[in-house]
Amino acid sequence: MNSTSGFAPFLNQAKETNENPAQNFSVPGLFTIRKPADDKPQEKNKDSTPKGKNRNFWPTLNLLETPWRSVNWTSESRKELMEMVESYKPASGAVSEARVLLLGPVGAGKSSFISSVQSVFSGRVLNRAMVGSSTSASFTKKLQSLPIRQSGVKSDPTALVLCDIMGIGEGNSTGLSLYDALCVIKGHVMEGYQFSAEEPVRSDMGFIKKPSLKDKIHCVVFVVDASKINTYAKGLSTTFQQLRENISSLGVHQVALLTHVDEVCADTCGDASQVYRSRNVQQLMVKAGELLGMATSYIVPVRNYSSQLDLDESTDILLLKAVDHILQYTDLYFQDGAVDYKVSN
Ligand SMILES: Nc1nc2c(ncn2[C@@H]2O[C@H](COP(=O)(O)OP(=O)(O)OP(=O)(O)O)[C@@H](O)[C@H]2O)c(=O)[nH]1
Numbered sequence: 535m536n537s538t539s540g541f542a543p544f545l546n547q548a549k550e551t552n553e554n555p556a557q558n559f560s561v562p563g564l565f566t567i568r569k570p571a572d573d574k575p576q577e578k579n580k581d582s583t584p585k586g587k588n589r590n591f592w593p594t595l596n597l598l599e600t601p602w603r604s605v606n607w608t609s610e611s612r613k614e615l616m617e618m619v620e621s622y623k624p625a626s627g628a629v630s631e632a633r634v635l636l637l638g639p640v641g642a643g644k645s646s647f648i649s650s651v652q653s654v655f656s657g658r659v660l661n662r663a664m665v666g667s668s669t670s671a672s673f674t675k676k677l678q679s680l681p682i683r684q685s686g687v688k689s690d691p692t693a694l695v696l697c698d699i700m701g702i703g704e705g706n707s708t709g710l711s712l713y714d715a716l717c718v719i720k721g722h723v724m725e726g727y728q729f730s731a732e733e734p735v736r737s738d739m740g741f742i743k744k745p746s747l748k749d750k751i752h753c754v755v756f757v758v759d760a761s762k763i764n765t766y767a768k769g770l771s772t773t774f775q776q777l778r779e780n781i782s783s784l785g786v787h788q789v790a791l792l793t794h795v796d797e798v799c800a801d802t803c804g805d806a807s808q809v810y811r812s813r814n815v816q817q818l819m820v821k822a823g824e825l826l827g828m829a830t831s832y833i834v835p836v837r838n839y840s841s842q843l844d845l846d847e848s849t850d851i852l853l854l855k856a857v858d859h860i861l862q863y864t865d866l867y868f869q870d871g872a873v874d875y876k877v878s879n
């Protein structure tokens with residue numbers, strides 16, 4: 535969390551000039567310091583004060599005056615986004631499902647994202663994808679393809695399948711290797727394949743020699759943890775660069791998720807709808823772009839369900855916006871000539 539000590543003079547000015555702290559005052563060129571309006575009813579879910587903190591007068595120093603991306607945080611928007619995913623059909627008659635692979639360092643929140651999206655559609659917080667804790671070894675070991683199911687009683691599968699995999703290593707000897715990742719993307723690896731950091735995918739056992747379009751990955755989503763952006767090993771950037779070059783040469787588009795945004799901003803922790811007003815999140819998005827070698831426009835912040843037991847509308851919208859973003863780039867793959875190749879490699 536940002537220290538507020540550098541802003542002390544402004545805070546004193548606030549106290550001196552505002553007998554009634556309900557009045558706002560401006561710091562030239564910076565922002566308006568505003569007392570949360572006790573006399574004005576706050577919109578539902580718009581409380582930017584972290585729970586447990588003093589709610590009476592805590593200027594929102596970490597928050598931008600206006601969000602830098604506009605999102606509609608209403609129930610209607612949530613419903614529309616859910617309907618969009620439920621009615622999604624891949625822009626190619628050759629496949630009935632879009633297969634999206636999550637790739638990222640250990641503990642970044644790949645499995646949690648899948649569980650969180652499943653939770654949104656099932657109406658309660660679930661843990662279907664195996665979520666681990668943030669340790670040095672990947673908790674997920676197998677290739678697991680998880681369909682996102684429609685909301686409602688029938689819960690038929692949608693056309694979106696999210697594929698979970700072992701975390702990528704920070705060097706050559708740990709975690710999923712570049713070779714293994716490319717084998718999965720090209721469609722050579724069978725469902726349930728158990729990865730090993732010591733041994734690459736073998737071409738004799740359960741290897742799909744001639745994968746068809748339905749076996750391949752149609753979009754890659756990199757997942758990075760906002761709270762670790764500043765401390766990831768230096769080699770990770772090179773790993774991402776190699777992955778991006780190789781994946782791009784297969785015609786597969788890539789986007790990225792910045793997870794754990796609740797851990798880098800108390801305002802976002804208290805209310806996910808503040809995410810695009812958070813200075814910290816904005817700065818970390820830029821750093822994530824540098825780490826991944828990607829323009830920020832490809833990256834979206836998400837807050838996964840980790841400790842919560844109940845769904846929250848703004849968190850759902852953030853997750854659904856991420857799915858919407860992913861599907862746009864998935865369809866580019868189908869629309870591109872890339873899918874014309876009959877045999878991969
Ligand atoms: N606060 C918070 N915790 C998160 C978030 N996403 C994931 N976590 C937690 O981070 C830890 C690791 O999450 P996983 O989903 O297992 O991460 P992973 O990328 O699948 O990790 P491996 O399978 O080990 O490679 C778990 O304790 C999650 O609850 C998030 O957005 N916010």
Ligand SMILES: [Mg+2]
Nearest residue numbers: 644645673674
């Ligand atoms: Mg996992």
